[in-house]
Amino acid sequence: MKDPNILYQHGTLALLVPGLFEGTQTVGELLKHGDTGIGTLTGLDGELMILNGTVYQFSAAGQIREVASTEKVPFANVHYLDDHSMGQLENLDLKNFKKSVTEKMQTENLFYSVRVKGTFKLMHTRAVLPQKPPYPTLTETAAKQCEYQNKNVTGTLIGYFCPDLYAGAVSPGFHLHFLSDDHRTGGHILNLELDHGELYLQQFTDFNLNLPIENSEFLKQKFNNGEIIDSIMEAEN
Numbered sequence: 075m076k077d078p079n080i081l082y083q084h085g086t087l088a089l090l091v092p093g094l095f096e097g098t099q100t101v102g103e104l105l106k107h108g109d110t111g112i113g114t115l116t117g118l119d120g121e122l123m124i125l126n127g128t129v130y131q132f133s134a135a136g137q138i139r140e141v142a143s144t145e146k147v148p149f150a151n152v153h154y155l156d157d158h159s160m161g162q163l164e165n166l167d168l169k170n171f172k173k174s175v176t177e178k179m180q181t182e183n184l185f186y187s188v189r190v191k192g193t194f195k196l197m198h199t200r201a202v203l204p205q206k207p208p209y210p211t212l213t214e215t216a217a218k219q220c221e222y223q224n225k226n227v228t229g230t231l232i233g234y235f236c237p238d239l240y241a242g243a244v245s246p247g248f249h250l251h252f253l254s255d256d257h258r259t260g261g262h263i264l265n266l267e268l269d270h271g272e273l274y275l276q277q278f279t280d281f282n283l284n285l286p287i288e289n290s291e292f293l294k295q296k297f298n299n300g301e302i303i304d305s306i307m308e309a310e311n
């Protein structure tokens with residue numbers, strides 16, 4: 075059943091921190107749980123944007139391609155799109171953008187999807203370079219990311235707001251990706267200046283966390299919660 079009340083997540087963000095970058099779910103399986111979302115591929119190879127049931131990868135080399143259903147993700151979020159327009163936003167830097175979106179949310183204690191169709195004066199993104207086993211840590215990998223700055227670009231911002239309460243399982247606060255309408259650029263958003271755009275929000279009643287029960291490295295890993303949250307804040311913001 076295509077239930078728009080469920081935010082589905084494969085993998086816990088925490089497993090990326092010590093470098094568990096092996097994909098543990100196929101994109102085909104992931105798409106059985108939603109048509110919209112974000113994620114990454116095996117080896118943290120680039121940034122994924124899932125729009126209308128198609129998975130796009132923005133690679134560290136700066137290229138967009140469609141991802142095949144057989145490729146695997148270590149971590150991804152998807153949901154079935156059923157969001158609602160919250161009106162137009164104009165002339166906002168990232169800090170004020172987050173503030174405006176937070177004001178439109180009913181609470182900071184629920185999960186939301188955030189989507190903006192708009193034009194951005196600045197879109198500053200990153201894509202992580204693909205890593206090979208033995209994998210480095212998330213912080214080491216993020217230090218070697220490729221950054222892109224595009225001016226006056228039109229496209230779709232897609233991502234999530236996750237409550238602080240669930241930090242570790244998720245990246246707390248906003249986690250936002252971008253795909254330009256011309257499919258020339260995208261990635262994980264580091265900074266932006268919105269010129270104008272329409273904001274859509276979707277609130278979820280359920281958070282469905284799917285864990286990689288067949289991945290022996292995940293099953294053996296010892297997680298230190300304090301270290302994990304510090305590393306997530308450093309690498310994902």
Ligand SMILES: [Zn+2]
Nearest residue numbers: 121249251262
């Ligand atoms: Zn990201």
